[in-house]
Amino acid sequence: MFEMIAFYTFAFLIIASFIVVVTSNNALYSMSALASGMILISGLFFLLNADFLGVVQLIVYTGAVIALYAFAMIFFDTTKNLIEVNSKKIIFLLISFSTILLVFIMTAPIKSEAVTALHPIHQGVGNTQDIGIVLFTKYLVPFELAAVMLLVAMIGGILMAGKKMDMLVANEEIQEATK
Amino acid sequence: MNLSISLEHYLLLSSILFFIGLYGVIVRKNLLMLFFATEIMLNAVNIGLVAISNYYGDLTGQMFAFFIIAIAASEVAIGLGLLVIWFKRHNTVDLDSLQSMKG
Numbered sequence: 602m603f604e605m606i607a608f609y610t611f612a613f614l615i616i617a618s619f620i621v622v623v624t625s626n627n628a629l630y631s632m633s634a635l636a637s638g639m640i641l642i643s644g645l646f647f648l649l650n651a652d653f654l655g656v657v658q659l660i661v662y663t664g665a666v667i668a669l670y671a672f673a674m675i676f677f678d679t680t681k682n683l684i685e686v687n688s689k690k691i692i693f694l695l696i697s698f699s700t701i702l703l704v705f706i707m708t709a710p711i712k713s714e715a716v717t718a719l720h721p722i723h724q725g726v727g728n729t730q731d732i733g734i735v736l737f738t739k740y741l742v743p744f745e746l747a748a749v750m751l752l753v754a755m756i757g758g759i760l761m762a763g764k765k766m767d768m769l770v771a772n773e774e775i776q777e778a779t780k
Numbered sequence: 781m782n783l784s785i786s787l788e789h790y791l792l793l794s795s796i797l798f799f800i801g802l803y804g805v806i807v808r809k810n811l812l813m814l815f816f817a818t819e820i821m822l823n824a825v826n827i828g829l830v831a832i833s834n835y836y837g838d839l840t841g842q843m844f845a846f847f848i849i850a851i852a853a854s855e856v857a858i859g860l861g862l863l864v865i866w867f868k869r870h871n872t873v874d875l876d877s878l879q880s881m882k883g
Contacts, residue, residue: 608785614794619797619820629813635816642823649790651842654849657875658826661849666819670812673860677812677867695806699799706795706828707788718838726791735839736846747850754854761861773831 607648615641628674636667652728673762790831797824811863811873815856822852 618641621634646655720735722728733735736744801824804817826845833841863873870877 604785608789612789616796616800618801621807622816622820623800623813630808631813631816635819638820639823642827645790645793645827646830649830651830652832653824654830654845657846657849661853662823665853669856669860670815673864674812676864677873690815691806695803699802702798702846708838709831716836716838718836718840720831720839720843720867722837722839732842732846735843740843740847743847744820747847751850751854754857758857758861760860762864767794778862 604648607644611641611648614638615645628677631775632667632670632674635670636663639667640665650722664689676762718772786847787831787835790835791828794824794828794831797821797827800824811866811875811878814875815859815863819852819853822848 615638617640618634622631622638625631625634627775639658643655643662646652646658720739723731798821801817801819801821804820805814808814808817815861829845829848831841833839833845835852866871869883
């Protein structure tokens with residue numbers, strides 16, 4: 602009973618806030634709605650016994666990603682309203698693609714009834730310990746690769762959004778023009 | 781009346797959120813909104829993976845969701861850096877301004 606109330610509350614709130622994200626004309630409203638949706642999704646993760654992922658969702662998405670968007674928004678002039686496309690062709694494409702995808706999503710669990718767990722969840726062991734054991738034994742190489750990827754992304758982000766970058770680009774243009 | 785929440789509930793929620801994100805990607809012309817819609821799609825997939833992980837008693841789904849979160853974080857860092865450069869040079873975040881790249 603509790604699970605049902607929690608699921609429906611979270612589900613409706615998430616859908617409502619994400620609809621605000623994609624339909625709002627004001628980028629600031631969109632960003633706030635996105636943040637609230639992310640926090641509510643972490644509630645769903647706690648409901649699904651994935652405590653570790655719920656906390657990661659809170660820290661990474663609302664702590665890092667939304668903060669990054671908020672800082673990047675300083676650079677943009679988002680007061681201008683851009684013209685949106687509303688052609689019949691795009692709506693038709695969206696509906697047909699959604700329908701095909703929905704059939705696949707809903708029939709996939711029926712097809713995979715005989716699936717056995719590759720890394721079963723242990724009863725009586727905390728979710729974080731369970732994830733840690735699997736992550737540092739079976740998924741160690743992807744984990745290290747993800748760490749290197751995050752480092753590369755951090756360096757790239759600093760380099761591209763840094764103050765010197767527009768001057769670098771301008772210098773290159775001058776050099777090309779004088780050649 | 782059956783009061784328990786099944787896997788299908790979560791998959792339906794996940795697909796609804798995915799379609800909201802897809803609608804945003806297709807219809808919006810603002811590049812920043814495109815990034816928001818991409819985040820929505822990644823989160824929708826995460827919900828599906830974690831739900832399957834819970835209902836099948838398998839940790840693999842949570843592992844995949846974990847790596848998707850890492851990829852989303854680096855995507856935002858790189859993408860926003862590129863977007864800042866684009867805005868500095870062209871003074872717009874309109875998607876159609878990218879068509880000048882066409883040869």
